[in-house]
Amino acid sequence: MTNKVLSFIGAAAMAASLLTSSAQAKDTINVGICVSWPGYAMLEVARQKDLIPDYDLNLTIFEDPLGGHAALAAGQIDVYGCTADYIPLTVDRGTDVVNVAFMNPSYGVDHIILAPDVEAADLEGKKVSAPQAYIGHLLMGLWLDSQGITPDKVEWVNLNADEAVGPMLSGDLSAAYMYEPWITKVLEAMDGARSVVNTSDPAMLKTGIFMDSLFMNTKFIANDRKAALAVLKARWDGLGYWHDHTEETNALIAEYLKWPAEDVGFVIGTNGKSFEGGIYMFDFDEAARMCGVLDGDPPFGLANDSMADVVSLTNKWWIKLGLMTNMVEAAKGIDCSLMGDLVESGYRQSFTAN
Template sequence: MKKWISILITVIFVFSSTMLVFAAPAPEETTKVRIGTQPWIGYGPWWIAKDQGLFEKYGLEAELVDFIEDKEVNAAFASGDMNAANIATHTALKLFSVGLDLKLVLVEDISTSADAILVSNEISSIADLKGKSVAYEEGTTSDLLLNYALTQSGLSLSDISPVPMPASDAGTTLLSGDVQAAVTYEPYISEILKNNDSIKILYKAEERPGLISDVFVVSAKWAQGNEETVRKLLQVWDEALQYYQENPEDARKIIADAVGSAPEDLVTAFDGVQFFDVNENQKALSGDFLTTIQDVAMVSQSIGLFETIPDFSNLIDASYVD
């Protein structure tokens, strides 16, 4: 009798344990998202988020896909291979103007001194660039900055000898003496200045605040079924930016590692970038940045990104930062 009671107790225990296993709540499903990026410190908070596990905190499995040239990340996003992308403001305008269904949901940063025109010491003004060879990447922030600087001095591209090439190569080409000027951005600026004291900065992006800026865009079609994911991504950005502000030394090391430079070589680069959190975006996306977009559009039109300036009223979606 005792033997049968023992067997019965065992069966009940096993059955109860099995039911508990089946009754246990299933783990929350992870949402996958692919984000296009480049080795630019303005996108640094995403690498901080990756390092600090912030994507996982919000149930996201984020793949940060790095590209070297603007055209590469633009093509990947336009093809639908990326759900979201970090791109320059003028690039967002260009993609929107050709009919790409995207939404600008976050202003990430503006460059003050992290984008610049570098020259050899004998050149002292933008006017001195007349007739000179200038290396820059067409259709990028470098193109935008160069054209704006030339226009402010009464010049145009026809007054110089353009030498198109990736921004990553422009500075080294200047070092070799093959051109007299180069337009590029950090970390390339710091690397060039560190290696040759005969090179100097002639013109910085701070001459027109906001002209060189970066935004976070998402596929409108993808966002329609992933509104909560977009909001979570902005929360991740906000927390990563908070970490940057509270732990600047460690945060800058994370970003420097991601872009392939030493933190001590990027001090001026970090100082030349202003980040925007979600609260600041609430004001920017409904006010100040709208004016900036119009200025960027005018310069973009002058460099041939589009013939007529389109209506950008449907480009920005501020609902995710409200």
């Protein structure tokens, strides 16, 4: 074998080694998802469709919202998708966590079910159920307030939707927070039971508090802002892919979450935008308007730059419900500068249902 051939082989081997090293050198961004839920899966879409080519995404589904928040605060994960109702608590506890974007409001997923032969006026002193410190707790509180009943006038039972079915059917509960399939199970089994409010109600949508959001660890942002921007952009690139290839992406999400594909459609829809009875997906421009970094109004009567107001309203309700004692500085729980950087770079995304 000639020296020229050996040199060529050596150069080729070195080039291959450099390419391999380069591929292996991609930084990893650790992403948490609080529960198995289609609305949180768009970064998995971005990962599978190579929409963030400079980074590896390592996704973990916690099935434990508080455990995921603890992992984010400790820096074990960098990014976390969960409900926005936790923002006041992150501020109150002084953790290294901020909310960087609102992703989607509940659009009818969450309901309050009233037992047969019970009217709102009858609820004082009666048992009502909701999972403490989650969206259902807020929804029950707001609905009771709209009926002139303060939270201290009812007996609270800390139950999730599936846990409330038995007590509801046995007559032990007068009202319960529920979502599907438990709503249908109760309504079919109890003549006269009915849904009295849900999160697609305009008054509830306008509060902005029934929202999923994207959190990041502040040290991750400070130490690698480029990565933080890349993963934020990738989340909306994944959403754009879903809009343009909805059936394919719903199947991808179903396989990832181990859900029936039909059930995915009953949460995020099959039109690439929303499902009434599920959730409404903010495109990037709508989310940027919530942050106040792009002109124009978000949907549902929400105001431009209203995230801090939403956090303050949530804070007030956690105090009313006995989970917090102090009002916090809402802005400390929000960092819209990343969304602002993407807007400044020219990134835009606006779409309606297919």
